[in-house]
Amino acid sequence: MSRPVSYNLIQKPLEKDISVAPLPDGHQGEGFFATSLDSVIGMARKNSIWPLPFATSCCGIEFMATMGSHYDLARFGSERVGFSPRQCDLLMVMGTIAKKMGPVVRQVYLQMAEPRWVIAVGACASSGGIFDTYSVLQGIDQVVPVDVYVPGCPPRPEAIIDGVLRIQDLVGKESLRRRNGEEYKALLNSYGIQ
Amino acid sequence: MALTTLNIQQRIQEKFGESVSAVVDSYGLLEITAPRELNLKVLNFLYDDAALQFQFLTDLTGVHYPSQKGSELAVVYHLHSLKENVRIRFKIFAPIEQPEVYTATGLFSAANWMERETYDFFGILFVGHPNLKRILNVDEMDYFPLRKEFPLEDQTRIDKDDEMFGRGGTIK
Numbered sequence: 106m107s108r109p110v111s112y113n114l115i116q117k118p119l120e121k122d123i124s125v126a127p128l129p130d131g132h133q134g135e136g137f138f139a140t141s142l143d144s145v146i147g148m149a150r151k152n153s154i155w156p157l158p159f160a161t162s163c164c165g166i167e168f169m170a171t172m173g174s175h176y177d178l179a180r181f182g183s184e185r186v187g188f189s190p191r192q193c194d195l196l197m198v199m200g201t202i203a204k205k206m207g208p209v210v211r212q213v214y215l216q217m218a219e220p221r222w223v224i225a226v227g228a229c230a231s232s233g234g235i236f237d238t239y240s241v242l243q244g245i246d247q248v249v250p251v252d253v254y255v256p257g258c259p260p261r262p263e264a265i266i267d268g269v270l271r272i273q274d275l276v277g278k279e280s281l282r283r284r285n286g287e288e289y290k291a292l293l294n295s296y297g298i299q
Numbered sequence: 300m301a302l303t304t305l306n307i308q309q310r311i312q313e314k315f316g317e318s319v320s321a322v323v324d325s326y327g328l329l330e331i332t333a334p335r336e337l338n339l340k341v342l343n344f345l346y347d348d349a350a351l352q353f354q355f356l357t358d359l360t361g362v363h364y365p366s367q368k369g370s371e372l373a374v375v376y377h378l379h380s381l382k383e384n385v386r387i388r389f390k391i392f393a394p395i396e397q398p399e400v401y402t403a404t405g406l407f408s409a410a411n412w413m414e415r416e417t418y419d420f421f422g423i424l425f426v427g428h429p430n431l432k433r434i435l436n437v438d439e440m441d442y443f444p445l446r447k448e449f450p451l452e453d454q455t456r457i458d459k460d461d462e463m464f465g466r467g468g469t470i471k
Contacts, residue, residue: 204437237452239444240436 126152143281150194150220151277152182154269157193159213161200164227164259168199171262181269190216195272196249199259201229202242214249215298219284222276224268225251228258250292302350302383304329310351314344328388335391338374339401342389345378346406353378353387359403359413361421363395365447371395372423376403393423395446402428420445 129148131140156178160168171178172186187193190213202210214223225245228234231254233243245251252275255268283289293299307329308321315333319341324330333341345353357377364371370392379386393400402425403410414425415434422443425431433440442449 205435239440239449239451 144277146281147277147279151273153185154181154183154195154222154272154276155185155187155193156183156195156197156269157187157190157213157217159196159198159210161202161206162229164199164230167259167262168197168226168265171265176262176266178266178269181266181273183269190214191218193217194221194276195269196221196223197226198223198230198245199226201234201236202245203240204242205240207242207245207248210245211248220276220279222252222272223249224253224255224272226255226265226268227260228256231256234258248296250296302380302385307351307385307387310348311341311344315341324388328386331387331389333389333391335374335393335400338389338391339403339406342376342378342403342406345387345389351380352382353380355379355381356403356407356409356413357386359410359417361417361423361445363421363446367392369394372398372421374400374417374423398422399424399426401426404428419443422446 126148128138129140129144131138131144133139158165158168160166170176172184178184183195190196194217196214196217198210214221223245225231229236229241230245231251233241235258237243242248253268253271255264257264260268304323311319311321311331315337319331319333319337321329321331331341345351355378357379359374359376362373362375364373372393372395374391374393376389377386378389391400398421400423402414404414404425404427411429412434414423414428415431417423418425418428418431419433419436420443432438436444
């Protein structure tokens with residue numbers, strides 16, 4: 106028996122033809138708008154994140170659905186998936202990373218330019234998942250620093266979108282000095298990255 | 300005339316006598332067992348003999364039997380006679396202290412990677428192999444993970460509480 110399909114049950118009137126990112130806090134008057142450089146750059150960066158998918162297994166399939174027209178990550182300014190680490194801002198590691206793949210993930214991370222962010226999608230990338238075995242890396246945070254973990258085995262596209270939105274929050278609020286700070290250098294040093 | 304199990308057994312008995320045994324073991328497959336020094340002689344005979352012609356190496360792997368003292372490690376060859384469409388299994392055993400067997404790479408090119416894999420996981424040293432190094436695991440690995448004394452789980456992990464995973468711990 107075929108499943109009844111219904112969509113667009115709730116008709117939403119189109120409010121605006123073009124959606125615009127909300128203004129950051131600041132002072133506004135006739136012909137001028139004053140705010141901090143941090144928040145302008147944060148707003149620009151967070152709405153134009155270029156993801157680099159590093160997909161090794163089933164979480165990668167969920168990511169493909171996320172990029173597809175149904176879930177459409179492009180709505181959040183991330184439609185430009187890059188396959189060169191040098192052009193990308195967000196490394197999305199999706200799937201089981203074997204110990205032999207660990208150095209590859211690390212090299213891809215090293216090839217990305219600052220500022221860069223990492224999201225670990227799914228149980229395997231976050232913790233090794235069900236593969237508690239001699240050959241599998243027990244979480245990619247053993248080789249690269251991770252900003253956001255998305256749980257699930259595999260996570261649904263909604264969860265991946267939520268993870269990207271958490272990254273957007275981080276990107277939007279990040280201080281411009283963070284990447285030059287001692288704390289950040291200490292973090293990279295703990296991974297042996299200069 | 301089709302090649303039967305009886306024919307193969309007879310041919311091997313004629314050639315090697317009592318030192319090589321050939322019995323139908325499990326899954327109806329003829330299993331030949333030989334001392335490990337004879338492995339190349341037996342393989343060569345099976346390859347060259349006009350009636351047998353086992354010229355295709357389907358698989359080569361290892362097994363660890365911790366309870367068989369003095370012959371803990373086995374090397375298993377699966378051979379296929381393409382002409383007769385007959386398959387056999389050939390096994391040799393080696394002690395774990397000195398796991399050295401002769402390489403079959405001279406006879407079968409396919410044995411190259413399979414022997415590397417067997418070395419990788421069981422630590423069997425194939426004497427004469429042109430490039431005996433790890434093939435699947437990381438080069439830094441300092442043990443042979445499919446030997447039974449090594450637990451399957453990653454031992455470097457500190458964030459998992461064994462009690463929660465039904466192994467070890469104090470809760471029985």
